[in-house]
Amino acid sequence: MTAPMLDSHVALGRSGTLWAPRASRIVNSSLAKFIASVGGAVNDYATFHAWSANDPGGFWGALWHYARIIGSPGKVALYRPTTSAMDGAVFFPEARLNLAENLLRGRASRIAAYEIRSGGKTAEMTMETLRGEVGRIASGMKQAGIRPGMTVAAWMPPGLERLATLIATFAIGATWLDLDQNVPPETLAERLGEMRPTLLFIDERGVGDARRSRLLEALPGIATVVSLGRSGDATWEDFGRGCARPRYRRFPFNHPAAILFVGTTNAQPVVHSAGGMLLTHLKEHLLHCDLKAESLLCVMGEWSPMMRLWHSSALATGASIAFDGRRRGAKNPKAAWRVIDTMPITHLGMEPGFLGRSEAFGCDPKSECGLRALRVMLVSARGFRPEQFQWVYEHVKSDLMLAPLLGSPAVCGHYFLGSPLHPVRRGELTARTLGMALHVVDQRRAPVIGRRGSLVCSEPFPTLPKAPPGGESVWRNGSEDLPGLWAEGIEIELTPYGAAIQEPPAT
DSSP, X not given: OOOOEEOTTOOTTOSOEEEOOOHHHXXXXXXXXXXXXXXXXXXXXXXXXXXXXXXXXXXXXXXXXXXXOSSBOOSOSEEOOSSSSSTTOEEOTTOEEOHHHHHTOXXXXXXXXXEEOGGGOEEEEEHHHHHHHHHHHHHHHHHTTOOTTOEEXXXXXSSHHHHHHHHHHHHTTOEEEEOOTTSOHHHHHHHHTTXXXXXXXXXXXXXXXXXXXXXXXXXXXXXEEEEESSOSSEETTTTTTTOOSOXXXXXXXTOEEEEEEEOSTTOEXXXXXXXXXXXXXXXXXXXXXXXXXXXXXXEOSOOOHHHHHHHHGGGGGTOEEEEEOOOTTOOOHHHHHHHHHHTTOSEEXXXXXXXXXXXXXXXXXXXXXXXXXXXXXXXXXXXXXXXHHHHHHHHTOSSOEEEEEEEETTTXXXXXXXXXXXXXXXXXXXXXXXXXXXEEEOTTSXXXXXXXXXXXXOSOOTTOOBOOTTOOOHHHHHTSSSTTSEEEEEEEEEOTTSOEESSOOOO
């Protein structure tokens, strides 16, 4: 690609800096330590990012070892059978791993997960208990005839039971299908097409008989229904009873692990691999979010199926996670902030709508709550207004790494994220994620900086999605107008210092 064109009107730092990391925070970050471990310069992120993007085999191979992934990587980090930059590339073709084994690592006595329930009550689960529940559910799945590669569907909100069911699916090598509870059952049936899961987990608390019947009618291949909160073919509490510990069979890196849907009106299913998800999420959690073994990542509100996977994957860092298990109608932001303040939450994720409601309710967590442990706030970039950046620092906490997230289920991860090395500027996405050769191009496919264009990726990455068997090529969908490049139709502007702006500046 040619050198990017820089518009002369662009001024460095035109958006005000709201926060900058202290030197001690930079030095102690996992990102700084990883950069140093491969001989990079901590004060030159641009060069390090360029290396990570243009030598994907070197970068992802180094990350495998730095993150201490459980499994065998093999001798090859990236195999490229053709001269094409993307099509046909295979990461870790010789590797073997089990995603569940990596999520269930760490001390048995540590709290692995919390669930915030209605009324401000919290439930918790130790790693030892979680392992036991995963082993039990995995045993039940095998007894129900589920084998590696088969699909397990779940219609469950975030919570401890869903977490155990998800990891049990990974443990036996089955493929997880998260049925979004906000989507009508008939629409789900259209999206599934020829895919026919035979095992369904359903949380029926608060679900009426009519909706349950519609869901089962939309999924005619279901042979067994495991119910939480009501009797069915089996109850979640009794399913697989008798087995206390999971067994880990290691599968190839590119073994299918999860199905997600891309788009809204004509959503297309894509399949993501166990190894691709694990490595991509470790990169984002460890390096960009700076999650550590003592961290607690809590997500408030209802996030997408992709973000639910991303949230649960944080266990692989040794961190703990917390779910917002409150029912609809119990979304008072003042009550939520009070609950947040009672927990040792270091990383807090939310949608912009939660911030909007907090502002509308007159919440002022900075004065009303301590939030002493809170270090990082993660907010979905879509709909995150520039003035909300300011509100966070005025009303939540001054010393806080605010990290807008711009991602997609197509890549089961993010294009832009926060960074413990970078300042936070009003209305800007902080940094391009490592390991992705991201550029903005104009109609001529020329890279541009300082004006809007199409976001593209020019080198392979581990979560380049696959289509389900018999499905339409995801690769062709992704780059129809930009052959040889991965693109999703995202329009954005890159700044000269590597940040990005979603919306055109106000005139």
